[in-house]
Amino acid sequence: MPISTQKMSDQQYASLRKIIYDRSGIWFADSKKYLLESRLGERLTELEIDDYDQYVVFLTMGPYREDEFQVMFSKITINETSFFRNQPQLDVFEKNVLPGLIEARRDRKTLRIWSAACSSGQEPYSLAIMVRRTLGIRAMDWAVEIIGTDISDRVLKIAKSARYPKSAIGNMSYDIQSRHFDQKDGEFEIKPDIRNMVHFDKVNLKDRLATGRHGKFDVIFCRNVMIYFDDNMRKQCLETFNKQLADDGTLFIGHSETIINRDQFTPRAEPQSFAYVKTKREF
Ligand SMILES: C[S@@+](CC[C@H](N)C(=O)[O-])C[C@H]1O[C@@H](n2cnc3c(N)ncnc32)[C@H](O)[C@@H]1O
Numbered sequence: 001m002p003i004s005t006q007k008m009s010d011q012q013y014a015s016l017r018k019i020i021y022d023r024s025g026i027w028f029a030d031s032k033k034y035l036l037e038s039r040l041g042e043r044l045t046e047l048e049i050d051d052y053d054q055y056v057v058f059l060t061m062g063p064y065r066e067d068e069f070q071v072m073f074s075k076i077t078i079n080e081t082s083f084f085r086n087q088p089q090l091d092v093f094e095k096n097v098l099p100g101l102i103e104a105r106r107d108r109k110t111l112r113i114w115s116a117a118c119s120s121g122q123e124p125y126s127l128a129i130m131v132r133r134t135l136g137i138r139a140m141d142w143a144v145e146i147i148g149t150d151i152s153d154r155v156l157k158i159a160k161s162a163r164y165p166k167s168a169i170g171n172m173s174y175d176i177q178s179r180h181f182d183q184k185d186g187e188f189e190i191k192p193d194i195r196n197m198v199h200f201d202k203v204n205l206k207d208r209l210a211t212g213r214h215g216k217f218d219v220i221f222c223r224n225v226m227i228y229f230d231d232n233m234r235k236q237c238l239e240t241f242n243k244q245l246a247d248d249g250t251l252f253i254g255h256s257e258t259i260i261n262r263d264q265f266t267p268r269a270e271p272q273s274f275a276y277v278k279t280k281r282e283f
Contacts, residue, residue, distance in 0.1 A: 006044055008037045012052035016040070019059060020076065023069060024151060025206045025233030039075045074154050077228070081119040083172055084126045086223070088272035089167040089252060093219070094130045096270060097250050102134065104248060109142045114217040114244065116205060116237075117225035118148035121159025121169065122196070125190055127221065128197040129180055138191075147202035147214050159200050160189055162190040163185060206233065211240045218246050234260055251276040 006191050008016075015260040016036060017028040028036055040055070049055050084090055105111060111131065115124035124146045131144055150156050158164075169177055169188045171232060198223050203210045205225070220241050226234050238261040251265060259265050265276035 006041060006053050008033060008040075009184065013037075015056050016059075019056070020073075021230070021233075023206070024073065024204065025229045025236070026077065027228070027230040027233070036076065040072065043072060056075075068087045068151050073152060077152070078117045079152065079155050080224075081122045083122045083169060085123065086247050086255060086273070089223075089255065089270075090126065090130065092270040092273055092275055093127070093226060093250075093252065094134060097219065098131065098134050099273060102138075103219070103250075110140065111144045112215070112217045113144075113146045114214065114220045114222075115146065115148045116203070116211075116220060116222040116241075118150050118155075118159065118200070119152075120155045120164075121148055121162065122164075122202065123223070124148035124159075124198045124200075125162070125194060128194045129176065132194060132197070144197050145216075146198045148198060148200045149214075150200075151202065151204045153202065156200050156202055162195050164189075169250065193214055205237050205240070208236075208240070212244065215244070216246050217244055217249060219250050220245055221252045221253070223252065223257070226257045227254065231260060238264060245278045247278060249278050251278070 010033075013033045013036065022025055031039055038051070042049075043266065044052070044055055047055070047058065049058060057210065059065055059072065062068060101111065113124075113127055113131070115127060118124050128144070128146050131146070132139055135142055135144070148156075150159070163184070164181075165187055169181060169233075177188070180191050180194050182191055183189075201214070203214075205211060205222075222237065222241065226237060238259060242261065242264040245251060252273075253259065255273060259276055264279060266279045267274045269278055
């Protein structure tokens with residue numbers, strides 16, 4: 001199918017990027033017009049729509065606007081992720097944060113972790129594997145809850161299925177592969193003990209109500225999504241994380257991301273990365 005060569009006017013670009021921003025916090029800079037044009041040109045062709053004005057109407061007023069937002073969103077966002085992504089940072093979590101938390105929670109034996117913008121689930125499942133091996137035999141006495149959230153229905157479906165192609169598990173040791181995955185119909189499925197530790201929910205980080213509904217967490221991971229947000233949205237996310245973290249909680253962000261709410265988090269230098277400790281309760 002030939003891709004629509006329909007040009008996007010500056011006005012149309014302004015309308016579309018506002019819709020995207022208002023819904024998700026993702027900000028397309030002036031220089032990114034060509035990107036939106038190339039990604040959405042394909043969509044215009046699929047829908048047999050002639051121009052972007054019609055598409056804006058379809059997206060905002062059409063009977064399938066909710067579904068269309070999801071389709072459009074999957075075309076314009078990057079869902080790249082992998083198991084054990086950024087190992088040095090995960091080593092900090094496993095070796096320098098988790099043992100202290102387990103000690104601090106030894107009486108109540110609960111641990112709650114939020115993987116925000118988790119894409120297809122590799123991040124929360126990796127965290128579950130690390131928690132499981134750190135707790136060892138104690139795991140049976142502990143209530144561990146890892147919540148993976150994302151805005152996209154498409155990636156959440158994969159996450160909930162807990163099934164991945166061989167290409168997704170290739171970077172893990174044979175030991176991890178055999179201990180935590182079952183081979184089924186040519187795919188690799190996370191074993192129930194790890195799977196049962198992880199739950200998924202659709203949460204848009206822009207939605208203040210939704211981001212509060214899972215309660216408090218001991219650790220929050222939010223990696224490689226805030227780079228796509230503008231400063232207002234980043235600030236909003238960090239306020240949310242401050243609010244949802246336990247007082248001794250820790251935040252991990254992507255290695256190319258920075259904390260702009262400096263009064264709410266104290267950076268702690270760790271090997272090859274930073275962990276951010278909550279510093280202020282209310283804001
Ligand atoms: C590059 S992936 C990061 C996945 C994982 N955290 C990692 O670092 O490997 C970014 C994810 O952010 C999600 N996302 C984008 N905007 C969002 C929003 N407003 N609320 C929740 N998730 C969002 C996308 O759907 C995508 O799955």
